[in-house]
Amino acid sequence: xxxxxxxxxxxxxxxxxxxxxxxxxxxxxxxxxxxxxxxxxxxxxxxxxxxxxxxxxxxxxxxxxxxxxxxxxxxxxxxxxxxxxxxxxxxxxxxxxxxxxxxxxxxxxxxx
Amino acid sequence: xxxxxxxxxxxxxxxxxxxxxxxxxxxxxxxxxxxxxxxxxxxxxxxxxxxxxxxxxxxxxxxxxxxxxxxxxxxxxxxxxxxxxxxxxxxxxxxxxxxxxxxxxxxxxxxxx
Numbered sequence: 245x246x247x248x249x250x251x252x253x254x255x256x257x258x259x260x261x262x263x264x265x266x267x268x269x270x271x272x273x274x275x276x277x278x279x280x281x282x283x284x285x286x287x288x289x290x291x292x293x294x295x296x297x298x299x300x301x302x303x304x305x306x307x308x309x310x311x312x313x314x315x316x317x318x319x320x321x322x323x324x325x326x327x328x329x330x331x332x333x334x335x336x337x338x339x340x341x342x343x344x345x346x347x348x349x350x351x352x353x354x355x356x
Numbered sequence: 357x358x359x360x361x362x363x364x365x366x367x368x369x370x371x372x373x374x375x376x377x378x379x380x381x382x383x384x385x386x387x388x389x390x391x392x393x394x395x396x397x398x399x400x401x402x403x404x405x406x407x408x409x410x411x412x413x414x415x416x417x418x419x420x421x422x423x424x425x426x427x428x429x430x431x432x433x434x435x436x437x438x439x440x441x442x443x444x445x446x447x448x449x450x451x452x453x454x455x456x457x458x459x460x461x462x463x464x465x466x467x468x469x
Binding site for chain 2: 248275277279284285286287288289292294302303334336338342343344345346347348349350
């Protein structure tokens with residue numbers, strides 16, 4: 245039981261490049277979400293999904309796309325990377341009636 | 357406008373003493389509060405939570421207190437241990453679900469041996 249896994253652990257991009265951050269979970273949780281963590285700002289919600297085929301925006305969705313074709317996977321796509329997207333990205337999951345979220349280990353992204 | 361605030365970026369405490377981490381919120385719709393602990397290069401891990409119908413919740417060395425009228429909560433760690441050294445995030449949400457969390461900026465706790 246791996247829990248929540250994220251790949252890659254580290255990534256460096258140039259401005260304008262696109263990429264996909266992967267998130268997978270083996271806990272059969274309905275709810276998945278993406279957060280970014282910036283110094284002095286805590287974690288902020290980017291997008292979330294309450295189940296396969298259903299996604300919605302969080303607090304800071306601009307510049308990111310998501311899709312949820314399966315319960316297990318919830319990829320986050322950066323369409324055209326900008327230096328302002330330099331951050332640490334965390335994926336999290338919970339059950340529909342869950343009281344807490346389980347976080348992955350994070351992806352550290354640098355955009356030059 | 358930060359809806360959840362942790363005004364102390366850092367806190368140092370001697371081993372064996374009490375650590376008190378504070379958190380304030382502005383949105384009166386929040387009715388469920390959580391504390392997460394984060395070590396470097398790892399994701400946050402859930403520590404303890406409290407519903408707005410309670411004013412205290414205890415789990416071993418960790419106790420969370422909620423003062424709804426002041427919109428303030430605190431996490432007490434007694435006794436503090438060096439392994440407790442980490443960043444602690446306060447988070448808030450609605451209706452007893454942890455689905456959409458609003459986080460504070462975190463407090464770095466250092467427990468000195």
